[in-house]
Amino acid sequence: MINVQNVSKTYQLNKQQKKELQTTASSINAVNGISFECQPGRVYSLLGPNGAGKTTTLRMIATILKPTSGKIDVCDLDVEQQPAEVRSKIGFLTGSTNLYDRLSPGEIVDYFAKLHGMDKSKSEERKDMLFTRMGIHEFSKKRIGQMSTGMKQKVSIARSMIHDPDVVIFDEPTSGLDVITANNIIELIRQCKNEGKTVIFSSHIMSEVDLLCDDLAIIAKGDLVYKDSMDNFRSEFSDISLTEAFIRVVENASNQQNA
Numbered sequence: 001m002i003n004v005q006n007v008s009k010t011y012q013l014n015k016q017q018k019k020e021l022q023t024t025a026s027s028i029n030a031v032n033g034i035s036f037e038c039q040p041g042r043v044y045s046l047l048g049p050n051g052a053g054k055t056t057t058l059r060m061i062a063t064i065l066k067p068t069s070g071k072i073d074v075c076d077l078d079v080e081q082q083p084a085e086v087r088s089k090i091g092f093l094t095g096s097t098n099l100y101d102r103l104s105p106g107e108i109v110d111y112f113a114k115l116h117g118m119d120k121s122k123s124e125e126r127k128d129m130l131f132t133r134m135g136i137h138e139f140s141k142k143r144i145g146q147m148s149t150g151m152k153q154k155v156s157i158a159r160s161m162i163h164d165p166d167v168v169i170f171d172e173p174t175s176g177l178d179v180i181t182a183n184n185i186i187e188l189i190r191q192c193k194n195e196g197k198t199v200i201f202s203s204h205i206m207s208e209v210d211l212l213c214d215d216l217a218i219i220a221k222g223d224l225v226y227k228d229s230m231d232n233f234r235s236e237f238s239d240i241s242l243t244e245a246f247i248r249v250v251e252n253a254s255n256q257q258n259a
Contacts, residue, residue, distance in 0.1 A: 001039060001198055003074075004037070005071045008029060008070055012027050034053075043193050043200075045215070045230075051221075052220050055171055063086050090167045092171075093171070101145030112163075130162065157185065168189075170185070170202070186212065190212065220253045223257065225250070
């Protein structure tokens with residue numbers, strides 16, 4: 001379970017950043033007092049245009065960034081007070097793999113299994129299951145630097161899931177991937193839901209949201225501008241496509257923010 005309560009994130013700006021952003025303000029709010037809850041066995045989608053605050057929010061949940069204010073609990077653990085315990089419960093996957101080029105998939109996954117303190121026999125069993133599911137065995141001896149983007153993303157999935165986390169965070173995981181690899185990730189999200197895990201993901205692809213999402217929130221310029229179940233969202237905007245509905249919510253929010 002993920003519980004986000006009135007969370008904000010503020011960044012202080014230096015002279016160069018002020019110049020780039022064309023502002024005289026000393027700080028910028030990336031996230032403004034947002035609240036939502038993600039339940040086990042359900043898929044929660046966090047949507048928004050580029051720069052809306054989605055990735056910042058997911059990184060705060062994953063303990064990579066600290067909230068400026070507010071509170072986040074993951075599996076009843078406080079992300080600021082108990083970050084190590086929270087990380088043991090989380091699998092975090094982004095579109096950027098950041099894998100070490102000189103290692104093989106097996107070496108990468110074994111290393112992260114050790115970081116999580118896993119028993120060798122248990123980690124080998126789970127690694128074999130993940131490699132089989134993701135089709136990694138056929139290139140498991142290759143070096144990461146010799147792999148395609150899709151292969152790297154599969155290894156990144158295995159790395160993120162090796163410790164069988166209760167909470168899985170996907171930050172635009174299918175961005176730039178081929179159809180087959182993207183479908184593998186979609187099937188993985190479904191599997192996580194079926195296993196009763198808490199799943200939160202961000203995506204620009206409304207067809208993925210339509211396939212997977214149980215609940216959703218839309219964030220725009222750091223503000224949470226919509227929050228409801230996917231069924232209610234479909235019902236509320238039944239006369240237009242999901243993409244058109246998303247655009248309408250964001251544009252209406254922008255008009256209110258600029259008023």
